Amino acid sequence: MRKGAIGAATIASLWLMLLSAAWSQNVNGTPEVASVAGGEAAAASNNDPAFKTHYPRYQLVAGDTLDLQFEYSPEFNQTLTIQPDGYVTLRDVGDVHVEGKTVPEVTDMLRDKYAKILSSPSIAVVVKDFEKPYFTASGQVGRPGHYVLHGETTVTEALAMAGGLTDKSKHSQVVLFRRVSSQWTEAKVLNVKKMLNAKDLQEDLFIHPGDMLFVPQNKMSKIARFIPSSGVTAYMNPASF
Secondary structure (H helix, E strand, C coil): CCCCCCCHHHHHHHHHHHHCCCCEECCCCCEECCCCHHHHHHHHHHHCHHHHCCCCCCCCCCCCEEEEEECCCHHHCEEEECCCCCEEEECCCEEEECCCCCHHHHHHHHHHHHCCCCCCCCEEEEEEECCCCEEEEEECECCCEEEECCCCCEHHHHHHHCCCECCCCCCCCEEEEEECCCCEEEEEEECHHHHHHHCCCCCCCECCCCCEEEECCCCCCCCCCEEEHHHHHHHHCHHHC
C-alpha cells in the first residue's frame, strides 16, 4: 500500500465531499439514501443484498482464465483470458463482456450466444485461474494492508489479522466498504466496540472479496451510504488521518 502525505486542505475537501452527502433523517428517524443516476444505488439500498449475502458467488475480474467446454461440439472448446477491458473473444461469436459476472451468468450468456449457430448447446464454464480473494484494512489498525481471505472471515477476525486496533482507534465506528456496482461502493458503519463489550457477534458481518475496512481515529458521525468508488481510496491512506 502506498503511503503519502496529503495536505490539510486536500483532506478537508475530501471529507466535505464524502460526508456532505450524509444520511438525511425522515420523521421516523429512518435513514434515507439520495437517489443516483439510473437508480443503481437505490435498488441496492432497497434490497440491501451487499451486506446480507453470506455466500456470494465469485465475480470474474480481468486476468481470470476460463475453460469453455462444449459437450456435443468439442471443436468449440477454448481457453480464454479476460482482457483488461473485461472482454473475451469467443470463437465464431466475437467479443463479449464478462467482467463482474458470475460463472452461472456467463454460462447463460454464452449459451444464448452460441444458440445462434449451434442447436441447444451444452456449455460448461470453468474458472481455471483467478485472483486470490483479499480484503484491505486501513486506518487505526496494527498492520494496514491487503490480506488474503482463507475461508469464512468476519469483520472482527479481519481486524485481528490486520494486527488489531490501535490505542487511537474509534472502533465504535468502523467502516466497511463494499462495491455494489462498477460505479458505486456501499459504506456501512459498524459498532465493533459494542459487539465486543456485549459479546454479541450477530452483527459481525462476513468479509467478501474486495471489501475494505477503515478504522477512524476521530468520530465519524455521518457518512454517505453510497459514494463514487474512486473516492474510497481517500480512506485507504493511513497518512490522511
